Amino acid sequence: MIPSSFEYRRASSLAEAITMLGEGGDDAKLLAGGHSLLPLMKLRLASPTVLVDIGRLRELSYVRDGGDHLAVGALTRHADVHNSDVVGREVPLLAHVAGQIGDPQVRHRGTIGGSIAHGDPASDLPAVCLALRATLLLAGPSGERQVPAIEFFTGFLETALARDEVLTEIRFPKLGGARWSFQKFNVRAQDWAIVGVAAVRNGSAGVALVNMADRPVLATGVEAALAAGASPEEAAAHASDGLEPPSDVRASGEYRRHLATVLVRRALEEAGA
Amino acid sequence: MRVSLTVNGKLRESEVEPRLLLVHFLRDVLGLTGTNIGCDTSSCGACTVLIGGDSVKSCTMLAVQADGTEITTIEGLAGEALHPVQEAFRQNHGLQCGYCTPGMVMAAASLLAEQPHPSEEEVRAGLEGNLCRCTGYHNIVKSVLAAADMAPVPAPAVAS
Numbered sequence A: 001m002i003p004s005s006f007e008y009r010r011a012s013s014l015a016e017a018i019t020m021l022g023e024g025g026d027d028a029k030l031l032a033g034g035h036s037l038l039p040l041m042k043l044r045l046a047s048p049t050v051l052v053d054i055g056r057l058r059e060l061s062y063v064r065d066g067g068d069h070l071a072v073g074a075l076t077r078h079a080d081v082h083n084s085d086v087v088g089r090e091v092p093l094l095a096h097v098a099g100q101i102g103d104p105q106v107r108h109r110g111t112i113g114g115s116i117a118h119g120d121p122a123s124d125l126p127a128v129c130l131a132l133r134a135t136l137l138l139a140g141p142s143g144e145r146q147v148p149a150i151e152f153f154t155g156f157l158e159t160a161l162a163r164d165e166v167l168t169e170i171r172f173p174k175l176g177g178a179r180w181s182f183q184k185f186n187v188r189a190q191d192w193a194i195v196g197v198a199a200v201r202n203g204s205a206g207v208a209l210v211n212m213a214d215r216p217v218l219a220t221g222v223e224a225a226l227a228a229g230a231s232p233e234e235a236a237a238h239a240s241d242g243l244e245p246p247s248d249v250r251a252s253g254e255y256r257r258h259l260a261t262v263l264v265r266r267a268l269e270e271a272g273a
Numbered sequence B: 001m002r003v004s005l006t007v008n009g010k011l012r013e014s015e016v017e018p019r020l021l022l023v024h025f026l027r028d029v030l031g032l033t034g035t036n037i038g039c040d041t042s043s044c045g046a047c048t049v050l051i052g053g054d055s056v057k058s059c060t061m062l063a064v065q066a067d068g069t070e071i072t073t074i075e076g077l078a079g080e081a082l083h084p085v086q087e088a089f090r091q092n093h094g095l096q097c098g099y100c101t102p103g104m105v106m107a108a109a110s111l112l113a114e115q116p117h118p119s120e121e122e123v124r125a126g127l128e129g130n131l132c133r134c135t136g137y138h139n140i141v142k143s144v145l146a147a148a149d150m151a152p153v154p155a156p157a158v159a160s
């Protein structure tokens, strides 16, 4: 399978990437690791006319200690997030989940920024961003802005990113010993989750879901029940409150509702909620 | 667009269409047909090559993305003697039809460079990106464990 033709432009700086996106018009797209975009292009489900390759912007591949948070550059690959000592120490949920994505080959190429910017409800890292209340840094022609992760995902593969903006950094609050859990239910080892749950107990509880709606979502019913003192089992009964989980070849929406209840209970038991 | 990359230690230059996939560049432009195409949908790992020593699925990368990199394919893995992973596959009958084998060997070489002494469970997890339609996983895992015992596994040649 061969993608349709496009113009290829390689950015050598963030500023150049933003300019190239602006010049590229409506059908220009950024290319990071290419592990979500290229499969779609090969199937001709995406046919951008201009690809702006940001894969070489090594200055956007880093993990920095920001005091109360860790700042992770958008071009940091899953394998590097997984193997980072400081991520393992300060935000172990993130290090763990990065190691659960796909397979080693996928983790050698895919980036954290691409995973989040793609806005795929089936992806694992958006749930981590939501549960931890991460903050995203977006850069565009008129400067930089910060968007809370809980406001970032706006629809199926839709996000708060403007057409000419680049996600540059994700800030994760340090866990500081808080307990956490990640539950991923899939059939084949390398697959996406049929349903996944990221949970953290950090004073208040953060609980987010993979593949339970048209976008990555918080389990707001579960969070509210926990705040009101519910047990894990009672709270888990609210796993799909207000959600319309998708039906596809791998599972019906009804099955996903059932799974979400089971996985949220397990996650809350493990995170000690 | 003009690309220039080092494949199995040799500098190769070519004019390519941006949409040319790396696997097609290796097979059709360079004639290195040891790298197989299995699924063409990023799942099976038959097309695995090493880029800077890391395993990558070459059906899920553009040739232009590989510009300037160091690539090792199955043809370039052996030196004077077979690479330990190749030798171990031979000794332990780590293949049946052989279709998945180039990808398995490259994925295993990358795994052992990262984790020189993996447990059986770590080998199975480390090969999760590679499917064997003959389902000969048992001897494949045995081969990788045997290769680890043959160490030292030399890191695949990378110039920079």
Ligand SMILES: Cc1cc2nc3c(=O)[nH]c(=O)nc-3n(C[C@H](O)[C@H](O)[C@H](O)COP(=O)(O)OP(=O)(O)OC[C@H]3O[C@@H](n4cnc5c(N)ncnc54)[C@H](O)[C@@H]3O)c2cc1C
Pocket: A029, A030, A031, A032, A033, A034, A035, A036, A037, A038, A039, A074, A075, A100, A101, A102, A103, A106, A109, A110, A111, A112, A113, A114, A115, A116, A117, A118, A122, A123, A124, A125, A161, A165, A166, A167, A168, A190, A191, A192, A193, B042, B043, B060
């Ligand atoms: C076989 C396979 C299995 C996988 N399994 C999983 C899994 O289990 N869990 C999971 O979560 N993911 C999985 N993935 C997806 C993988 O994690 C991708 O790497 C990731 O979703 C996208 O990252 P990327 O760098 O490859 O982005 P790309 O494919 O390059 O880009 C994806 C999209 O985001 C945009 N984009 C990229 N970077 C930026 C940026 N910095 N700013 C703004 N927009 C940007 C692009 O324009 C594009 O629209 C799998 C992929 C494959 C091929």
Ligand code: FES
Pocket: B036, B037, B038, B039, B040, B041, B042, B043, B044, B045, B046, B047, B048, B057, B058, B059, B060
């Ligand atoms: S051909 Fe590339 S993963 Fe199957």
Ligand code: FES
Pocket: B095, B096, B097, B098, B099, B100, B101, B131, B132, B133, B134, B135, B136
């Ligand atoms: S040996 Fe036949 S596909 Fe693996």
